[in-house]
Amino acid sequence: MRLLRRNRRRPRSVHKMGRYHAVFLDKDGTLIEDVPYNVDPHKIRLMPGVALGLRALQDAGYRLIVVSNQSGVARGYFAETSLRAVFQRLQQLLAATGVTLSDFYYCPHHPEGTVERYALGCHCRKPQPALILRAARDHDVDLSRSWFVGDILDDAEAGHRAGCRTILVDVGSETEWLDGSQRRPDYIAHNFAEAARAILAHHFSSSNGG
Numbered sequence: 622m623r624l625l626r627r628n629r630r631r632p633r634s635v636h637k638m639g640r641y642h643a644v645f646l647d648k649d650g651t652l653i654e655d656v657p658y659n660v661d662p663h664k665i666r667l668m669p670g671v672a673l674g675l676r677a678l679q680d681a682g683y684r685l686i687v688v689s690n691q692s693g694v695a696r697g698y699f700a701e702t703s704l705r706a707v708f709q710r711l712q713q714l715l716a717a718t719g720v721t722l723s724d725f726y727y728c729p730h731h732p733e734g735t736v737e738r739y740a741l742g743c744h745c746r747k748p749q750p751a752l753i754l755r756a757a758r759d760h761d762v763d764l765s766r767s768w769f770v771g772d773i774l775d776d777a778e779a780g781h782r783a784g785c786r787t788i789l790v791d792v793g794s795e796t797e798w799l800d801g802s803q804r805r806p807d808y809i810a811h812n813f814a815e816a817a818r819a820i821l822a823h824h825f826s827s828s829n830g831g
């Protein structure tokens with residue numbers, strides 16, 4: 622599922638690898654304070670360090686793409702259409718810092734949902750990588766030069782399965798710490814600013830060092 626639709630068809634890439642690098646971003650608990658199942662734009666608050674951190678990543682050429690599980694749709698807590706206002710509010714809060722998000726992908730499903738058309742097992746709910754893979758195709762992204770930043774290990778797993786490097790912003794959201802070879806983040810940060818610094822440090826050391 623994807624909120625922004627483009628009418629213009631993009632030229633097909635000549636190279637197999639994407640042209641752009643991206644930071645894929647979990648939403649709740651990573652970009653904004655986690656108010657469970659909230660879609661009220663007035664209750665959306667950026668986490669500390671997010672606006673400036675995203676600005677620095679954007680300035681280094683990263684596309685910024687949100688990838689979010691939104692099982693509240695399947696659970697009947699809110700309509701899929703109400704996610705549009707959430708994304709608009711997020712864009713609005715970030716515009717003050719000159720940040721533009723390239724896109725917003727979400728999974729509305731959950732196998733135990735109550736709304737029949739969304740109550741199913743799917744390939745797009747993190748820790749599965751389908752939304753990241755789709756975003757990479759849509760935006761011509763080279764996943765091997767890209768990152769996934771999230772606040773739980775399912776985010777790290779989805780990022781790794783898609784072929785990205787990953788950062789866990791450990792703000793206390795992860796409580797189970799289920800281990801697995803794909804679930805070990807490349808870096809654990811205490812806040813978003815630290816995550817952005819880690820990506821930029823890696824970026825500039827690999828582009829300078831060859």
Ligand SMILES: [Mg+2]
Nearest residue numbers: 647649650772
């Ligand atoms: Mg989260």
Ligand SMILES: [Zn+2]
Nearest residue numbers: 728730743745
């Ligand atoms: Zn899904």
